Amino acid sequence: MEVLAKIAFGMYALIILCGGAVTVTAQSLVRALIGLIATLFAVAGMYLLLAAPLIAFMQILIYVGAVCVLIFFAIMLTRASGEGKEAATPTARPAHQYANAVLVLLAPAVFLSWVIIRHPAKSVPVPAKVTVAELGKGLLEPYTLSFELISVVLLVAMAGAVLLIWEKRRKE
Amino acid sequence: MSALALYQLVAVMLFCIGIYGVTWRRSLVGMLISVELMLNGAGLSIVAAAQLTPASAVLGQLATLLVMGLAAAEATLVLAIIIVIARRFETTETDAVPELKG
Numbered sequence: 001m002e003v004l005a006k007i008a009f010g011m012y013a014l015i016i017l018c019g020g021a022v023t024v025t026a027q028s029l030v031r032a033l034i035g036l037i038a039t040l041f042a043v044a045g046m047y048l049l050l051a052a053p054l055i056a057f058m059q060i061l062i063y064v065g066a067v068c069v070l071i072f073f074a075i076m077l078t079r080a081s082g083e084g085k086e087a088a089t090p091t092a093r094p095a096h097q098y099a100n101a102v103l104v105l106l107a108p109a110v111f112l113s114w115v116i117i118r119h120p121a122k123s124v125p126v127p128a129k130v131t132v133a134e135l136g137k138g139l140l141e142p143y144t145l146s147f148e149l150i151s152v153v154l155l156v157a158m159a160g161a162v163l164l165i166w167e168k169r170r171k172e
Numbered sequence: 173m174s175a176l177a178l179y180q181l182v183a184v185m186l187f188c189i190g191i192y193g194v195t196w197r198r199s200l201v202g203m204l205i206s207v208e209l210m211l212n213g214a215g216l217s218i219v220a221a222a223q224l225t226p227a228s229a230v231l232g233q234l235a236t237l238l239v240m241g242l243a244a245a246e247a248t249l250v251l252a253i254i255i256v257i258a259r260r261f262e263t264t265e266t267d268a269v270p271e272l273k274g
Contacts, residue, residue, distance in 0.1 A: 013182050020186060020209060024193030029201055036205050039186070043212050046182065050223045055236055059215075062240045067208060067247045074201050074251045078258035105192040112184045116177050123176035127223035130230055138230040146234075150241040157245035161252035 009049060015042035029075050033068060040064050051127035054135060179220035186213030200254045200264045204247065211243045 015038055022035030040063045047056035139147050186209055193206025215236045222232020254264055261269050 009178065013185075016182060016186060017189075020189035023209060024189055024196060024206055029199065029205075032202060032205055036208060039209065040212065043186070043216055046179065046216055047219060050179070050219055052219050052223060052233055052236075055215075055219055055233055058237060058240060062244055063208070063212070066244055070244075070247050070251055071201065071205060071208075074204065074254050077255055078201065078264045101192055101196045104195045105188050108191060109184060109188040112187075113181060116180045116184065117173070120174060120177055121221070121225055123174045123224045124226065125175060125224075128229035130233060134230055135233055138234055143231075143234055146238055150238050154241060154245050157248045161248045164249075164252040164256055 005049060008045065012042045012045045012049070015039070016046075029079075030072075033071055033075065036071075037064055037068055040068070051129060054132050174224075176220055176224040179224070180217055183213045183217035183220065186210070186216065198265050198267065200250075200257065200266060203266070204250050204254070207250075208243060208247070211239060211246075215239050 019035045019037075019039035019042060023032050023039060026032040026035060040059060044056040044059040047053075047059060190206045190208075190210030190213060193209060194203050197203045197206060218232050218236050218239065221227065222229045222235075257269060258264050263269070
């Protein structure tokens with residue numbers, strides 16, 4: 001079992017790396033979205049390995065089911081051409097842009113990895129077991145306020161989105 | 173290296189790929205996709221820290237659920253903003269919309 005878990009972890013990490021690379025480098029936005037979906041599924045697999053099945057299912061339900069469909073709508077509604085190319089006329093970029101992007105990639109990567117490796121936290125080898133009933137109890141007893149607040153945030157975001165688009169349409 | 177450190181390194185990798193995408197992408201939709209990657213890195217890090225340390229596991233899993241809810245709210249609002257920009261400028265490329273006031 002130990003070996004199987006390691007193999008699964010390596011596989012998921014590989015999918016995350018490749019999917020992430022496709023997500024940020026693909027010319028076509030639809031391909032980038034497919035890369036994102038692959039990455040999200042691999043992260044859901046990591047949640048399963050961490051013994052958090054509810055979070056894994058929520059990851060698939062919320063991210064793949066709702067957020068990715070929303071992003072697909074964004075691509076569809078803003079693009080006249082069916083190809084979904086990111087830039088209509090891709091131009092060459094100056095060298096300092098490459099340098100900046102690589103710097104932005106490396107600076108947090110090196111610093112955070114250094115912190116993680118040099119100052120390891122006290123950890124247990126086997127993930128804690130949490131039942132769904134305990135999660136529901138936590139959501140309704142000690143953390144009720146955050147639960148209510150997130151629903152208010154979602155409502156405000158939805159109303160704000162409708163309002164943003166509505167005003168523009170009324171002026172036309 | 174402990175299992176916790178491995179999971180944290182994967183989360184850092186996700187975060188850094190996302191931040192690279194935010195700087196590298198030319199369109200607003202591409203930047204939105206990259207921000208989702210960064211948020212996933214944060215979620216993975218929180219769940220790993222909750223499950224593999226003596227800290228409260230319930231709190232960590234609920235925090236990740238809240239991060240997912242915030243990500244959904246953020247995606248909704250960004251979609252609306254992108255549509256407004258696309259109507260006004262007829263493009264969503266970031267180089268084409270440099271003005272804040274217009």
